[in-house]
Amino acid sequence: MARPTFADRYAEAGLNPSSQTIIERGESVKRIVATAKTAKERVWDLVGIYFDLAEADTGWFRDELAQDDASFSLVNNGREASILAAIALEELIESGEAHAILAVLTGSVAGTVRPSQGEWLIGVARNALARFSVSNRSPRAIETSVTVSSLNKSLGEEVVLVANGDMDELVITLGKMRGEAHALTKSTAIQISTAITELNRQMKGMREESQILWWLFGEYSRDLDRPFSSIDIHQAAIAGAIDLGALTTVSTLGPLAAPAMLQRVIALAKKPKGQTSRALSATIESFSGEDLSELDIRTGPPVRLVPITTAIDLARTLGSGVWHARFHKITGMEASISFEPLVLAEQLYREHLLGQLA
Secondary structure, eight states: OOOOOHHHHHHTTTOOOOOOHHHHHHHHHHHHHHHHHOOOHHHHHHHHHHHHHSSOOHHHHHHHHHHHOOTOOOOTHHHHHHHHHHHHHHEEEHHHHHHHHHHHHHHHTTTSSSSSSSSSSHHHHHHHHHHHHTTOOOOOOOOOOOOOOOHHHHHHHHHHHHTTTHHHHHHHHHHHHHHHHHHHHHHHHHHHHHHHHHHHHHHHHHHHHHHHHHHHHHHHTTTTTEEEGBBBHHHHHHHHHHHHHHHHHHOTTOOOHHHHHHHHHHHHSSSOOOOOOOOHHHHHHHHHHHHHHOOOOOSOOOOOOOOOHHHHHHHHHHHHTHHHHHHHHHOOOOOEEEEEHHHHHHHHHHHHHHHHHO
């Protein structure tokens, strides 16, 4: 099935622009995407516009659109701006930009945060995560046969002709020989370098996989320095997500089986009686202050895109209970929001991966 066009996306949002407007917006979005590919901060801004986050920097976004339509206004075209941000993010996501894929998914907080427009983008990001998690780890063919270019026969004939001592011709011929030797060496070096680069990539991937497997077999939390069987399922969700994130050192989006790995870790932990969903505040405050300080979180991205990471950081900085109001102020979420263990683990794992890219 073909990807929806600009007109399709506008129609889904109930907007009916003219053909000229669509052409103008298309040119603007091309520049917006190009800018975002070279500056991750622009990805944060696009996600902020998409989720209607007040702290997003919209100035550069408006300026790009104004280049093709001087009448464009974020005040009068708020809905359209959200759609255009979603379209730009879709372009980034479909090209495999990990920042965009992870930021859209973490920003939705497992579906609890919904954009005013373009909710389809979350499904696009979810599908891209699965697709690129596989393709990014797929081994490519390694060419083990190094070919050497054939020698220049005419140069060999020239060497014979200058053998009788014509110094001027000898100097010219030696220069040609030097150039040919350099070209042959360069060609061989490129072939060897290409093979070694791919071999190195695959070796790093294999090491990442082996480290993760040893961690799974060990059934032991690296950060908390104790078996997962000694903590409850929500603590295991947080500790397991951070452990797995730290072990994901090569693949920016992590392995496709990451949810299954996290589920296995959760299954090792102490199971509660009754409902498994629990408030985020209760989960975080079930850790001791010492344990919270040992959790190796990544805090680079905007706080609204990494709310679980932000909650952990605030809790260990401000203290039990005190962090709730601050958390609500900077993320717009209540500390009492509830999560199932696996949902919590997947959210924090993606936040950790996003933090490693920041």
